[in-house]
Amino acid sequence: MSAGDVETRPSPIAGQGLFARRDFGVAERLAPYRGPLTSAPPAREESGEVYALEVAPGLWLDGAGADNPARWANHSCAPNAELVWLGATEGAWLISLRPLRAGEEITFDYGFSLAESLFHPCSCRAPGCVGRIIAAPLRPALRRHLRFSRPRD
Numbered sequence: 001m002s003a004g005d006v007e008t009r010p011s012p013i014a015g016q017g018l019f020a021r022r023d024f025g026v027a028e029r030l031a032p033y034r035g036p037l038t039s040a041p042p043a044r045e046e047s048g049e050v051y052a053l054e055v056a057p058g059l060w061l062d063g064a065g066a067d068n069p070a071r072w073a074n075h076s077c078a079p080n081a082e083l084v085w086l087g088a089t090e091g092a093w094l095i096s097l098r099p100l101r102a103g104e105e106i107t108f109d110y111g112f113s114l115a116e117s118l119f120h121p122c123s124c125r126a127p128g129c130v131g132r133i134i135a136a137p138l139r140p141a142l143r144r145h146l147r148f149s150r151p152r153d
């Protein structure tokens, strides 16, 4: 990736976002997701942001550093990229799931658990957005949970 392929700027989804600066094809590397590997899950940011990727059981990539612009990529319920661990030599990359046009926001599935999702509202505005940041396979369970939970006041 050359430095000019992606850029960070304010996002309609949340805060800063990561955006394509040129067209991309399917399964192209969009941006590296850089950070040190640790054997313990990195602590959460005070803001509640999470930039950790579990690359293998018990091995975490801490993407919170300033040298990782890809950390600004937002979650979407209909993502156009996925975060893939390519091994110790290549590291982790955001890779396109479909063709992207220059100017499109790059999003991926944060893969949050049901418990995590309850503290992370989603405002991706994708059709079918479940309103919480949660891994795609868990969305039916979240929908059931929301249907049966009652407001407290």
Ligand SMILES: [Zn+2]
Binding pocket: 076, 077, 078, 122, 123, 124, 125, 126, 129, 130, 131, 132
């Ligand atoms: Zn959403």
